[in-house]
Amino acid sequence: MAENATVWEVFIQSKNGLAHKHAGNIHANDKVMALENARELYTRRNEGSCIWVVKSEYIISSETEDSEAFFDPSNDKMYRHPTFYTMPDGAKHI
């Protein structure tokens, strides 16, 4: 019996110039098969202009359970947003 095939995560760029977006995963033994399987599974209706595949084992994820603590440093820095600032009346194009 063949052992489990490798799992690959699939990222699809829907149009030239846009970012690649995670679409799901597929099983494949090598990179060419991974690309071809991803094409068959995720782009049957012209969903893509480019596909990336990467072995799932190489994805490092933060823990959703710890997300509050993990993202805490950015919560109290409202001055990073443009709406934080008061603009003089009548100022335009800013």
Add this chain to the structure above:
Amino acid sequence: MQEKHFQAKIDAENKVEPKDWMPDDYRKHLIRQMSQHAHSEVIGMQPEGNWITRAPSLRAKMILIAKVQDEAGHGLYLYSATETLGISREELVKQLHDEKAKYSSIFNYPTLSWADMGAIGWLVDGAAIVNQVSLQRTSYGPYSRAMIKICKEESFHQRQGYEIMAEMAKGTPEQREMAQDALNRFWWPSIMMFGPQDSDSPRSGNAIKWKIKRQTNDELRQSFIDKTVEQAEIIGLKIPDPNLKWNEDKGHYDFGEMDWDEFWNVVNGNGPCNKQRLAHHKKAHDEGEWVRNAAKAYAKKQESEAN
């Protein structure tokens, strides 16, 4: 404590993700339901694959091939989502082969005429869509995302089936008769696809509490019947239920008794095609083993050449 936190998250309509804590029974329920769903997509290719070589036109053949390929794709989305619960695809397939996991009983009925391709698309996919639209809001993130993807592709399936039925219903008397016959055979099994009545569905309680299921079997069934009656009228076919009647007070159709003895008989392996479907799946899996081995050997060779 963890369970309370979990339920609070569900109640707040937050999705559960693979690495989050979840009760064992939640995980078990999902593996059972999602794998059954995945197996149904895959086994569902057989009754339709049966007609690919005999499709009445090139157009019909291309459409049917595309539809069957979509079903394979839907099976893969669902296997992927189920694997996030910590079970491998090999185990899932083994459970199917060992008859520990089930698939939808509807696929244990034979497809006797071309009109059955119409009935399956219109009714079976139609019923599946009602269920899947509801499941887009399921609490488990990967399942919900798979459902959203599947629903986008599924409406073509129902429309191509309804088109076949509509064409045949206005065709020759023989074609019309085939269409009516297909509706007669697939109607009751289709409305039983939603599962036992709520009063007889022991697992529903937790599934609703955990928001795995968002609507009960009976609610989903009613919604499908309400949508479908008019569609049958438009193409001039008659739903084979003498008790089907609009109920003004309820704002829904009343319908006749379903034959649950037949349902359980088919679920328990005694339908017309249970043995054939499973034997075919095993055969295809076994005969594909050399392909899987060759792909693996090739990958290994390439890797050693690269080093």
